[in-house]
Amino acid sequence: MTDASLLPALQTIRQRALDVAPRIAVVLGSGWGELTQHIAHPTRIPYSELEGFPAATVTGHSGELWLGTLGHHQVAVMSGRKHGYETGAVDGMKTPLRVLQALGCEVLVQTNAAGSLRASMPPQSLMLLTDHINVPQRTPLLDEAGNARFVSMVDAYDPALRQQALTMAARMDIPLHQGVYAWAFGPQFETPAEIRMLQMLGADAVGMSTVPETILARHAGLRVLALSFITNMGAGLSTEALSHAHTLSQAQAGSAQASRLLAAVIGGLDLS
Numbered sequence: 001m002t003d004a005s006l007l008p009a010l011q012t013i014r015q016r017a018l019d020v021a022p023r024i025a026v027v028l029g030s031g032w033g034e035l036t037q038h039i040a041h042p043t044r045i046p047y048s049e050l051e052g053f054p055a056a057t058v059t060g061h062s063g064e065l066w067l068g069t070l071g072h073h074q075v076a077v078m079s080g081r082k083h084g085y086e087t088g089a090v091d092g093m094k095t096p097l098r099v100l101q102a103l104g105c106e107v108l109v110q111t112n113a114a115g116s117l118r119a120s121m122p123p124q125s126l127m128l129l130t131d132h133i134n135v136p137q138r139t140p141l142l143d144e145a146g147n148a149r150f151v152s153m154v155d156a157y158d159p160a161l162r163q164q165a166l167t168m169a170a171r172m173d174i175p176l177h178q179g180v181y182a183w184a185f186g187p188q189f190e191t192p193a194e195i196r197m198l199q200m201l202g203a204d205a206v207g208m209s210t211v212p213e214t215i216l217a218r219h220a221g222l223r224v225l226a227l228s229f230i231t232n233m234g235a236g237l238s239t240e241a242l243s244h245a246h247t248l249s250q251a252q253a254g255s256a257q258a259s260r261l262l263a264a265v266i267g268g269l270d271l272s
């Protein structure tokens with residue numbers, strides 16, 4: 001049975017996008033917005049019309065749900081997400097993800113902008129997440145009861161979907177790194193000492209999102225695939241000055257190729 005709190009948003013989506021039955025939900029972070037240009041027959045709904053969807057407060061995140069088709073699949077694409085650093089709460093994406101699951105989504109594809117912790121993965125690189133480190137050790141599952149909340153995070157990033165993404169990148173001749181994403185709470189960037197700590201912990205990239213949604217998705221039984229767009233080297237690893245404007249301008253520069261790969265990966269996913 002669908003939770004009653006999800007019904008208003010579900011109804012709005014069903015009224016506005018009559019024929020859409022998405023199996024794949026997508027969350028677009030900085031640098032990935034151009035994906036929406038690949039969506040065929042799109043219907044756009046501002047989050048302000050969808051109860052429980054987040055008001056966008058961060059520049060570069062537009063706050064719209066796009067419904068339509070990418071390749072072989074109908075998709076529900078969230079352009080803009082709620083970050084923990086905006087309010088302190090880390091469950092801001094719980095209702096949107098549950099609405100999209102109630103709509104039929106079985107897979108969550110996530111994207112983000114991140115800083116690199118590896119010299120061999122410079123700005124403009126793309127990284128497929130193999131795993132993550134929840135550095136703040138915060139959870140979006142505090143309100144959950146019962147044994148389902150003790151969710152396994154082994155293979156949180158679905159091995160079969162990852163393999164498909166790697167195969168598509170190779171076919172398109174687009175380099176795709178693989179690595180571990182560390183969630184830093186933000187909104188301040190890391191200190192150089194924190195970056196050295198994260199390197200020692202085994203992280204390859206650092207960013208301020210994605211991990212809470214992965215936890216929510218795994219708890220809900222959704223399969224997850226996630227990609228990072230590397231906008232900068234971690235603090236202290238290069239002389240470039242870090243800022244949100246720098247993140248956005250870097251993300252803009254490489255966004256066409258990133259979105260082309262993402263559209264091909266999603267459009268070609270074999271969900272069997």
Ligand code: HPA
Binds near residue numbers: 207208
């Ligand atoms: N640190 C944290 N989040 C980020 C970074 C970074 O260096 N770059 C883009 N998002």
